[in-house]
Amino acid sequence: MAGMDLVQPPKARPGDRVAVLSPSFAAAGAFPALHEQAMRRLTEVTGLVPVEYPTTREVGASARARAADINAAFADPRIRGILAVVGGDDQITVIPHLDADLARADPKPFLGTSDNTNLHHWLWANGIASFYGGSSQVHLGPGPAVDDIHARSLRAALITGERLEITDPGESEDIGVDWADPRALDSYGEREATEPWTWHGPARSVTGRTWGGCVEVIQWILTAGRFRFPADVLDGGVLLLETSEELLPAREVGMIVRSLGERGLLAAVDAVLLARPPVSDFTRRPSPEQRARLRAEQRDVVVDIVGRYNPDAVVCVGIPFGHTRPQWILPHGGTVTVDGVERRVFADF
Structure with missing residues (x-):
């Protein structure tokens, strides 16, 4: 590590x-x-x-x-x-x-x-x-x-x-009830069944320290010159990537991730966790089939780009952290194990 x-x-x-x-x-x-x-x-x-x-x-x-x-x-x-x-x-x-x-x-x-x-x-x-x-x-x-x-x-x-296994809760919502609505106090948003997580890259187990967060904000941090480290500071690490309620098209997410590749950050890490993304909001509510397609498009473009820059990285897609609910909290700078053999994820808190 x-x-x-x-x-x-x-x-x-x-x-x-x-x-x-x-x-x-x-x-x-x-x-x-x-x-x-x-x-x-x-x-x-x-x-x-x-x-x-x-x-x-x-x-x-x-x-x-x-x-x-x-x-x-x-x-x-x-x-x-x-x-x-x-x-x-x-x-x-x-x-x-x-x-x-x-x-x-x-x-x-x-x-x-x-x-x-x-x-x-x-x-x-x-x-x-x-x-x-x-x-x-x-x-x-x-x-x-x-x-x-x-x-x-x-x-x-x-x-x-403690150490916890990060598991799929089986359901997810992109957005809850409007906070101005009194029903927000006692009602969940519209929840749907989750798809199984997908695994990509070699079947190996990686344990490393995490870094990352919201893809759009990572872009701001890099643009502002606040990542003042050589890429190898992330050697052996686990990259956390998730997208916000701005609902960026998969192509734009891919361009940001590609920039991380050009910066050398994708090649440095040993694993990538890509969160289940929100694909709807209060005004945009695609059909279930369209929502599944939008999530798959983001998955495919990110997996493809990571594979180009680091074919040895273990990639798991679909973990609920970031902008959907229910949500796991994950260590940032702490240790996570991404086991591509058993297809399990563990976090040390």
Whole structure:
């Protein structure tokens, strides 16, 4: 197992405090009822006490103010974990205002998806592992209950640190009920049966440290010049790739992944996990057959490109992390095993 030598932040204990922040969009302020249900469920699932900061519910807060809350959470020794409420589209402007010395002095588990890929990469670049997943407004607040796979991986990331097998929950939704609709508090979105995961590349088992996140945000990070490492920093690693609710066509996803290949990142890793992508939203709802085709198109283009740059990589497609629900939380900078022989995936939290 190669890659950077990262600090794995210590786990919290029941009764500890966990910061709940809005580093991107303050959905907690825009949809407070859903947020408050998420906070109650966070305590029920983990035994932790959520602590909000000045911009947690402040829609439109400046990048500097949001960064100040992140810095304050790292600086407070009573805070033993940090959860992002949701993603957004401008966290890249928050990153320059963060204090790396504070994060390195007291590393804490950070959980978030989507636009939070910016924060995951910033932590990784500063030698700190985190966890990809766990946006409270998406996975704790909505619906009649917290999904089992999410609750299990949330506890593992924040408290228990155990090794879990990542499995298919058998159902998936692209998008839940509109958060402005009171039914969002007790109803799931439209769920459908999942397709079996597909495996590509050689039949071998890979164990490596993870890096990656939302494909669109990875592109921003590279464009902003914030990946300042040689490609071999990912040697032997596991690349995590998922796409957002922007529903990029497969061809555009392929062009971004191709750029990762040209950068040398695809050749460096030993395995790639491509998430089950969302292919519908509130206004675009293709037929079941069209949705299956759109997912297959993304799979085929990514698998083809990875194979061109690294035919020895083990590739698994369909794991529920990122923008669909139910969702697993996965280590970012932690260890994942992608077993192409037994066709199983394990994550060490």
